[in-house]
Amino acid sequence: MNAPQRPPNADPPIPSPPNEEQEAENACRGGGEITQEDGSGAAVATAMLAELKREMNRLQREIRLAIQAQLAQMSGRTLGSMEANRELARSIQEMLDAHGLRVRCTHCGHPAILRVSPRAGAAAGVFVFDHTIDGRRTFHGGRVLMPEIRLVAKPARRPRGEQKAG
Ligand SMILES: [Zn+2]
Numbered sequence: 601m602n603a604p605q606r607p608p609n610a611d612p613p614i615p616s617p618p619n620e621e622q623e624a625e626n627a628c629r630g631g632g633e634i635t636q637e638d639g640s641g642a643a644v645a646t647a648m649l650a651e652l653k654r655e656m657n658r659l660q661r662e663i664r665l666a667i668q669a670q671l672a673q674m675s676g677r678t679l680g681s682m683e684a685n686r687e688l689a690r691s692i693q694e695m696l697d698a699h700g701l702r703v704r705c706t707h708c709g710h711p712a713i714l715r716v717s718p719r720a721g722a723a724a725g726v727f728v729f730d731h732t733i734d735g736r737r738t739f740h741g742g743r744v745l746m747p748e749i750r751l752v753a754k755p756a757r758r759p760r761g762e763q764k765a766g
Contacts, residue, residue, distance in 0.1 A: 663699055664751050671749040678745050682725040685716040688746075689727070696751065704750040705729035707740035711752050717742070 671692065679685050693713055696702060702711035712729035719726045722744050729740045729747075741747055 660699070664701060667695065667699070667701070668749060668751045671751075674746050675748045676745050678724050680724055682716065682718065682723065685724050685727070685746075689714045689716045692749075697754075700754045701751045702754050703729065704752045705731055705740050706747050706750075708733065711755050712740070714747075714749075715739075 674688070679688055692703075693715075703714050704710070705712040707729065708731075710729075710731045710733055712731035715728050715730045716725040717728050717739070719742065724744060726742045726744055727746055728742055731738055731740070
């Protein structure tokens with residue numbers, strides 16, 4: 601019991617896939633470990649990540665514009681019932697969320713979530729922008745027709761320290 605227990609299969613032989621052979625060779629020459637003495641590996645990785653980031657930003661922008669172009673066709677319309685309008689707003693929000701996007705409030709410009717709220721005299725509800733302004737949940741809009749949709753990036757979460765108490 602005082603000897604450290606070793607599971608019977610502590611070192612199972614791992615067959616290395618073909619594309620790892622190069623690494624294995626380098627490892628042998630380096631004395632059994634992969635080393636980055638000259639730092640070139642890190643430089644290559646940094647450049648690669650920068651390139652990847654540019655590419656992702658470009659794709660993200662294309663996605664944003666593509667979604668916006670489609671949603672533009674819905675503006676000024678209503679689907680005629682509260683359920684249908686709510687389903688529409690929910691679907692839009694789901695899609696935007698998946699791509700880190702929000703709609704821009706047409707009243708104040710803040711990133712917002714499009715919702716449909718009940719309102720007296722509006723059987724199909726009204727479209728509102730749901731957002732937090734100065735720490736308060738705020739609703740803007742309130743038209744029976746779908747507003748113009750402009751997409752913006754979802755704001756980053758504020759660090760704890762910046763949040764106001766209350
Ligand atoms: Zn607003």
